[in-house]
Amino acid sequence: MIKLLNQLIQVRISALDIDTSVDFYVNQVGMRVVRRDDSGVYLRSWGDYYESSVVLVDGPEPALHTMTWRTESDEALEEAARRVAAAGIVGEWRPRAAGFGRSFVFTGPWGHTVQLVWDVDRFHGEEGDASIYPDRPERRSSHGVAPRQLDHVTVAASDVKAFTAWHSEVLGFRTMAHTTLEQGGFSVFSVLTTNEKSHDLGVVLDGSSKAGRANHFAYWVDTREDLLRAADILMENGIPMEYGPSIHGIGEQNFLYFRDPSGFRIEVNTGGYRNYVPDWQPYEWHPAQGSNNFYRNGQMPHSMTESFPPADGPSATEEGVLPGTEQQLLNPYAEHGLG
């Protein structure tokens, strides 16, 4: 099978107050607005190769509207669309718009809207924005968090293993790791990738009755020092750290999490392994092995179990909640010593 997907290139998220959110993403995160029209406000980080990576749209509650993936070629786009249709999903072709050529858009089995595109406008900074280095889309920014580029998105689904299998079989993601509870044996988290990192797509267990929810999206910074500087700047500006800075065991990536003005969770991410193993077999991690927290010495805040839009909360898997595992389902990392 040809390789289908190349990279996550854009997330479209809702903003309760668009001007407040734009101000936050510009002045705290350090992105800049490159397009503003009836379809949303388009922002980019300095290292994004394409025009924009985050789009803000008006909405009554925090939510992920669309995640956009670039394919490996036009042939791969056709093949991906064919495979989605063969899986029983009805999608639609959309014409060129906002820096993208024609794209194929569908809603996956767990309610997430996915856009696939090959033809994408490259970004080249002009005048004062241009880099002295020819491979950079624009000069390095030091404003706010100053992320280099979009890194990954983590959604929520009612059956983590089934979500992972579908995306591996239909769209060709490599499945890299699962987190499975010792008690009950069901999976609460999995990571999938189109590249050498542990993930550009994550999925957390959603026990609510609402489909299409998301947990966070993440930016990339070049170094751990950049990540610690980001935490320092955000704290000084009154934006609390929801969790971190620390390191995930799975993927060995440095992380920190905070919220945007609408309440949507943002991660800043760096480091991690490089994995090129084509027949990699995902390991079933347990929280006690440090799947979430490498150092196994921190309690994950309960707020981290919130996904968006808000719903009736974690309640059950498709198999139901096993007696005695309710608390683990809500937050398997809530006890000291569970990573």
Ligand SMILES: [Fe+2]
């Ligand atoms: Fe993440």
